[in-house]
Each structure stands twice: as structure tokens, then as C-alpha cells.
Amino acid sequence: MDDLRNKYLAAIADAGDEASLETLRVTAVGKKGEISLKMRELGKMTPDERQIAGPKLNALKDEINSALAAKKVALADAALDERLRGEWLDVTLPGRGAARGMGTIHPVSQVMDEVAAIFADMGFAVAEGPQVESDWYNFDALNIPGHHPARAEMDTFYMARSEGDNRPPHVLRTHTSPVQIRTMEAQGAPLRIIAPGRVYRADYDQTHTPMFHQIEGLAIDRDISMANLKWVLEEFFSVFFGLDGIKTRFRASHFPFTEPSAEVDIQCSWVDGQLRLGEGDGWLEVLGSGMVHPKVLQAAGVDPAAWQGFAFGMGIDRIAMLKYGIPDLRAFFDSDLRWLRHYGFSALDVPTLQGGLNG
Ligand code: PHE
Numbered sequence: 256m257d258d259l260r261n262k263y264l265a266a267i268a269d270a271g272d273e274a275s276l277e278t279l280r281v282t283a284v285g286k287k288g289e290i291s292l293k294m295r296e297l298g299k300m301t302p303d304e305r306q307i308a309g310p311k312l313n314a315l316k317d318e319i320n321s322a323l324a325a326k327k328v329a330l331a332d333a334a335l336d337e338r339l340r341g342e343w344l345d346v347t348l349p350g351r352g353a354a355r356g357m358g359t360i361h362p363v364s365q366v367m368d369e370v371a372a373i374f375a376d377m378g379f380a381v382a383e384g385p386q387v388e389s390d391w392y393n394f395d396a397l398n399i400p401g402h403h404p405a406r407a408e409m410d411t412f413y414m415a416r417s418e419g420d421n422r423p424p425h426v427l428r429t430h431t432s433p434v435q436i437r438t439m440e441a442q443g444a445p446l447r448i449i450a451p452g453r454v455y456r457a458d459y460d461q462t463h464t465p466m467f468h469q470i471e472g473l474a475i476d477r478d479i480s481m482a483n484l485k486w487v488l489e490e491f492f493s494v495f496f497g498l499d500g501i502k503t504r505f506r507a508s509h510f511p512f513t514e515p516s517a518e519v520d521i522q523c524s525w526v527d528g529q530l531r532l533g534e535g536d537g538w539l540e541v542l543g544s545g546m547v548h549p550k551v552l553q554a555a556g557v558d559p560a561a562w563q564g565f566a567f568g569m570g571i572d573r574i575a576m577l578k579y580g581i582p583d584l585r586a587f588f589d590s591d592l593r594w595l596r597h598y599g600f601s602a603l604d605v606p607t608l609q610g611g612l613n614g
Contacts, residue, residue, distance in 0.1 A: 359599025392433035427455035431471035439555035475564035513545025542569035
């Protein structure tokens with residue numbers, strides 16, 4: 256019986272996995288196992304022999320069963336340790352997906368949102384129009400007839416017409432002013448809108464790109480005047496640049512679609528090569544504006560005898576460069592991720608229309 260005991264305890268200790276442990280259990284204490292067979296032999300013994308052998312066999316069976324159970328637990332622990340070693344992970348590694356893929360709000364989108372929010376507070380709604388525009392909306396309705404020099408000055412991109420089609424070609428809109436016409440046609444007077452969007456001109460240098468962004472403003476009512484225009488713009492620039500009152504200068508100018516027309520400058524100065532807005536005796540041009548020309552109201556179906564109003568057009572990229580100190584306009588559209596991370600805005604930090612109203 257000691258041989259039996261030693262044999263099985265040694266084999267259990269040596270078992271390398273649960274399968275060989277199970278085989279051992281069957282050969283030792285299974286129904287037809289060696290120890291079970293020995294217990295059956297008890298019946299053939301004399302009562303005296305049985306009294307000695309019985310308890311010993313039972314004790315051996317118990318001992319082997321508990322050795323099997325203990326070994327089973329040890330093997331399971333070892334298997335788990337092995338798996339954990341194989342699946343070791345460094346929780347301090349940077350994430351592969353979400354953390355690095357988190358984008359930023361482009362300065363143009365950010366500034367469009369800021370501008371829209373400020374004008375919304377003054378009762379202006381946001382309007383839109385197509386980027387491929389008809390000759391009528393981009394020019395004629397705005398009092399720029401076919402022969403007008405303003406057409407040549409705008410470096411227009413023309414869309415192709417099919418062979419034999421002699422109608423004037425569509426254009427990539429050269430400004431957001433066509434949205435004035437479309438909105439007046441659709442809504443009539445009175446109205447107050449801004450229209451942000453892309454515009455196109457064949458031009459390329461440090462301050463010009465063939466695609467850029469404008470924001471159009473239009474207010475039509477019974478007695479809107481230049482004084483309203485001046486107040487609205489000064490209010491806008493003060494809030495936008497975060498300055499306590501900023502001076503504007505209106506310079507007489509000419510646009511076919513406004514009369515009178517004015518170019519608007521904001522007060523600034525240069526200190527050690529650094530631009531300072533709202534102080535000093537320098538001026539920086541920021542937009543074109545004027546009182547909507549009666550011919551434009553008429554072209555859009557609004558009675559010029561009953562209604563009047565102001566309009567302005569401002570470069571979004573330009574004021575974004577001024578506010579956030581971005582030196583080169585061309586970099587706006589290079590899609591360089593390093594630039595975008597540097598100048599972009601976090602959708603979580605800044606409440607924006609594009610990023611979600613989470614502020
Ligand atoms: N559309 C003009 C431009 O692109 C700007 C402007 C808009 C001027 C509205 C006056 C009124 O330069």
C-alpha cells in the first residue's frame with residue numbers, strides 16, 4: 256500500500272497539465288481505478304484483515320483525492336500566471352485611436368462661429384447661397400452689368416459651358432454679395448442676415464488665396480441708415496477683438512451695389528513690429544460696405560421707395576489672422592497637421608456651432 260501511495264503522489268506532483276491529472280485520477284480512484292479495485296478485494300478478506308486494510312485504503316483514497324484537488328488548483332494558477340505574462344500590457348502607452356485622432360476646430364470655422372454668435376445677439380440670422388453662382392446673381396442683379404470694369408477686376412473663375420451653348424457661363428462666386436439678392440427674393444423686407452461662406456478669385460500671394468472666406472451683412476428696414484451701420488460694426492469689432500470700444504474710420508469708396516459706399520478701417524498701431532488693435536493712429540482696412548443701391552433692391556423684388564438698408568462684406572480669414580496672430584494666409588489651406596494642432600481650437604474648450612453647443 257505504501258508503494259501505491261508513493262507512486263501516485265509522485266505522479267500527481269509531476270503532472271504537467273489538467274489532462275494528465277485527469278488520467279491519473281481515473282487510473283487511481285476512478286470506478287475501475289487501481290485503488291477502487293483494491294477496495295473491492297476487501298470482500299474476500301477475513302474480518303480481521305479487513306479491519307486493518309479497510310481504514311488504510313480509505314485514508315489512502317482521501318489522501319490521493321486531496322492531492323489531486325490541490326494539484327488542480329496549482330495547475331490553474333500556473334496557467335493564469337502564464338496567460339498574464341503573455342498578455343502583459345503597458346497601461347502608460349499613449350492610445351492608438353481616439354486620443355491622437357481628436358481633431359481641432361479650424362480657425363476659419365472658429366471665427367465664423369464667433370462672428371455668427373455676435374451678430375445673432377444683434378438679431379441677425381444666418382443665410383447661405385451656392386458657391387457656383389449664375390452670372391445674374393453674382394453680377395447683374397448687383398448692378399454690375401456685362402461691360403462693367405468690376406467684372407475684370409475680380410479675377411473671376413468661369414465654369415465651362417457645353418459646345419454651342421451661348422448663355423453666359425456660371426462662375427465661382429467672387430463674393431458673398433449674391434446671397435443678398437437670394438435672401439431678399441426669398442424673404443422680402445424687412446430682414447437682417449449675415450451670410451458666411453467661401454468665395455473664389457484667381458489670386459495667390461501671402462495675403463491672397465484663390466479660395467477664401469467672406470461674411471456678408473445685410474439689414475433692410477424702413478429707415479436703416481449709415482449710423483446704424485457704424486454702430487453695428489463698432490459693436491461687432493469691440494466684442495470680436497475683446498476691446499473696450501474700438502474706433503472705426505469710414506473712407507468714401509465705390510461699389511456698384513452700394514450708394515454711398517465706404518471702406519471701413521479699424522484703429523491700430525505697430526509697436527516693435529507687433530500689431531496692436533484699438534490703439535494708436537494707424538488704420539487697418541477690414542471691410543467694404545454701404546447703403547444698398549436702389550437698383551439692387553429692385554432686382555431682388557424689394558420696393559426701393561418703401562425700404563432701405565445697409566450691406567457689408569468682410570474677409571473672415573483676414574480678421575482670423577488679426578485676432579489670432581496668424582502671419583501667412585496660405586497656411587490656412589495647406590492642411591498641415593502641425594499647423595492645425597497649433598492654431599486649431601479644441602471643441603471641448605470653446606463653445607462653437609461646429610463643435611457642439613457645450614459651453
Ligand atoms: N462684395 C464686396 C467685395 O467682395 C464687399 C461689399 C459687400 C461691399 C457689401 C459693400 C457691400 O469686395
